[in-house]
Amino acid sequence: MAIAWSEKASSMEALSLYPPMSPPVILTQDELKKIAAYKAVEFVESGMVLGLGTGSTAKHAVDRIGELLRQGKLSNIIGIPTSKKTQEQALSLGIPLSDLDNHPNIDLAIDGADEVDPHLNLVKGRGGSLLREKMVEGACKKFVCIVDESKLVKYLGGSGLAMPVEVVPFCWKFTANKLQNLFEDSGCVAKLRNDYKGEPFVTDNGNYIVDLYLKKDMGDLQVASDAILRIAGVVEHGMFLDMATTAIIAGELGITIKNK
Numbered sequence: 001m002a003i004a005w006s007e008k009a010s011s012m013e014a015l016s017l018y019p020p021m022s023p024p025v026i027l028t029q030d031e032l033k034k035i036a037a038y039k040a041v042e043f044v045e046s047g048m049v050l051g052l053g054t055g056s057t058a059k060h061a062v063d064r065i066g067e068l069l070r071q072g073k074l075s076n077i078i079g080i081p082t083s084k085k086t087q088e089q090a091l092s093l094g095i096p097l098s099d100l101d102n103h104p105n106i107d108l109a110i111d112g113a114d115e116v117d118p119h120l121n122l123v124k125g126r127g128g129s130l131l132r133e134k135m136v137e138g139a140c141k142k143f144v145c146i147v148d149e150s151k152l153v154k155y156l157g158g159s160g161l162a163m164p165v166e167v168v169p170f171c172w173k174f175t176a177n178k179l180q181n182l183f184e185d186s187g188c189v190a191k192l193r194n195d196y197k198g199e200p201f202v203t204d205n206g207n208y209i210v211d212l213y214l215k216k217d218m219g220d221l222q223v224a225s226d227a228i229l230r231i232a233g234v235v236e237h238g239m240f241l242d243m244a245t246t247a248i249i250a251g252e253l254g255i256t257i258k259n260k
């Protein structure tokens with residue numbers, strides 16, 4: 001995706017370029033992700049316990065936090081990673097890490113999303129990290145979601161892409177069928193996610209992911225959430241309802257910050 005912006009804006013300094021000026025410059029989707037991420041890191045203060053998200057957008061935020069620590073512009077940060085991958089990234093950047101057992105109260109989490117609806121409900125987990133993300137982000141005072149504008153949807157599932165559900169490997173087909181039947185009226189198709197070798201994708205927690213593809217909205221999201229979680233075999237789903245306190249959206253016309 002390429003988007004016209006007024007100035008090439010791929011660094012923090014570039015964020016001050018609003019309102020747009022001419023001539024327009026095309027930004028890539030990754031540059032937009034980086035802009036949203038850098039903006040979110042402006043909310044980080046020294047001494048904070050931080051939830052560190054997972055994915056290509058959150059990666060930019062973690063990089064930036066590492067950079068600011070190195071420069072001495074931030075100090076006494078404790079990061080709580082939401083995946084093994086983010087843990088490795090943060091360690092390589094020298095970000096001190098802990099976990100929810102030792103730090104059950106998190107000041108701020110910054111993470112991407114696959115879909116954001118107008119009420120800041122999210123779909124997450126297309127990278128497979130939804131369970132740890134939901135645990136960490138559920139323990140945060142503030143959860144800032146960072147996206148480029150391609151992630152905005154009218155309703156969850158509205159992108160036509162996967163709505164991930166983490167399930168135990170035991171008889172996953174049974175669980176997948178239950179999920180598909182649950183949303184039959186929404187034209188749901190449930191598929192086991194495979195990795196690049198064609199083997200079942202295994203999460204950091206040793207589970208599988210069943211992706212739901214929907215043709216229509218799921219109706220009341222809380223009802224849908226409760227129904228999914230009642231299926232024995234389901235560990236967690238990727239709908240993050242009423243969890244994000246802020247969304248930072250980078251797009252064609254600049255950055256939009258939406259608060260709950």
Ligand SMILES: O=C[C@H](O)[C@H](O)[C@H](O)COP(=O)(O)O
Pocket residue numbers: 053054055056057058111112113114123124125126127128129130133
């Ligand atoms: O499991 C992955 C996470 O929920 C990601 O936050 C989500 O998939 C968005 O990832 P990306 O920033 O790469 O689009």
